[in-house]
Amino acid sequence: MNHCEIGDCRKIMQRWIDAGVRVQMCVCSPPYWGLRSYGIGSENGELGLEKTPQEYVERMVEVFRLVRELLVDDGTLWLNLGDSYAGSGKGPSNNSPLDRPYRGMSNIAAAPNRWLSVPQGIKPKDLCMIPARVALALQADGWYLRSEITWCKRVPMPESVQDRPTSATEKIFLLSKSASYYYDADAVRNRPSEAFLNDSRWQTGSTDTNEKDGYEAAAAQNPKKLHRMFDKQRGHSRRNAGFNDRWDHMPKEQQMVNGSNMRNYWILGPEPYPEAHFATFPREVPRRCIAAGSRPGDIVFDPFMGSGTTGQVAQNLGRRWLGCEINPDYARLQDQRTAQQAMIL
Numbered sequence: 001m002n003h004c005e006i007g008d009c010r011k012i013m014q015r016w017i018d019a020g021v022r023v024q025m026c027v028c029s030p031p032y033w034g035l036r037s038y039g040i041g042s043e044n045g046e047l048g049l050e051k052t053p054q055e056y057v058e059r060m061v062e063v064f065r066l067v068r069e070l071l072v073d074d075g076t077l078w079l080n081l082g083d084s085y086a087g088s089g090k091g092p093s094n095n096s097p098l099d100r101p102y103r104g105m106s107n108i109a110a111a112p113n114r115w116l117s118v119p120q121g122i123k124p125k126d127l128c129m130i131p132a133r134v135a136l137a138l139q140a141d142g143w144y145l146r147s148e149i150t151w152c153k154r155v156p157m158p159e160s161v162q163d164r165p166t167s168a169t170e171k172i173f174l175l176s177k178s179a180s181y182y183y184d185a186d187a188v189r190n191r192p193s194e195a196f197l198n199d200s201r202w203q204t205g206s207t208d209t210n211e212k213d214g215y216e217a218a219a220a221q222n223p224k225k226l227h228r229m230f231d232k233q234r235g236h237s238r239r240n241a242g243f244n245d246r247w248d249h250m251p252k253e254q255q256m257v258n259g260s261n262m263r264n265y266w267i268l269g270p271e272p273y274p275e276a277h278f279a280t281f282p283r284e285v286p287r288r289c290i291a292a293g294s295r296p297g298d299i300v301f302d303p304f305m306g307s308g309t310t311g312q313v314a315q316n317l318g319r320r321w322l323g324c325e326i327n328p329d330y331a332r333l334q335d336q337r338t339a340q341q342a343m344i345l
Helices: 009-018 053-070 130-140 208-217 223-231 241-248 252-258 284-293 309-316 328-338
Strands: 003-006 023-028 071-081 144-153 169-176 265-268 299-302 320-325
Touching: 003 328, 009 053, 009 320, 023 053, 023 284, 053 071, 053 130, 071 130, 071 284, 130 144, 130 169, 265 284, 284 309, 299 309, 309 320, 309 328, 320 328
Parallel strands: 003 320, 023 071, 023 299, 144 265, 299 320
Antiparallel strands: 071 169, 144 169
């Protein structure tokens, strides 16, 4: 355990499945379609170099069908995907991420120009909607699509485009193998702010002794409808007297612990990483996924291990991990990250 195997993740997963290996959850970020080449070649299992979005989607379905077999019955998949633009059809252009090179490892470069041709069914400069295409295909293949999370990047990658907004979001899909699955909502709850906790409207209840004060603090408009106002869930228009009764009898410390359910938008990043890997996501992305989708001691799997972020975070949270990676150059980065002492994230 706590091991990454180098090679085509599809062949590795099939071997593990045949050997009876099972994992609790998968969190990963596959190579995005058409963005760049890792120098391995599609003939050797490299993904992301397919000529059309349809071919890319088919490969993703193939990969995650194997992931589903590898998961235990109550397991989940947390899939991070970014989008791509079709080329302009006029050669290299900053409007297309297909031809944007990156500094870093020498065998990483923009995808060759032959991928700049506009695929059938997509117009030049179209947003290809790759994440949506993959999510719908996985749903059709048997996955339960449970949530579409939008990762909002505090500092997005600069773009020189002048005819559309700069891309600053990516999708994270929560998919499950079964209708009923493991999900620890308490592990990823949002803590309420101090301003929220100190608001007098949240410190007044619906009992006989504080009805008048609570009514005034809540700025109710009709004193003849006190019972309706106090039966509403605090800060919302719907009636929920049961929630109010429980809230009113909680001490402030307990109210603070409860917080609110994790939302489906995450404002995160960036996180500095000095090594030569351009596609690392901030550790908070896998931290939230792993905290919600697994228990201490469970196995977390990443078929596109890259620099080892998922393994590092899983290890820090007391989980075990397995990974696959097509590029042998990343083994050193993985060893460095997973050899670090556990830290509070």
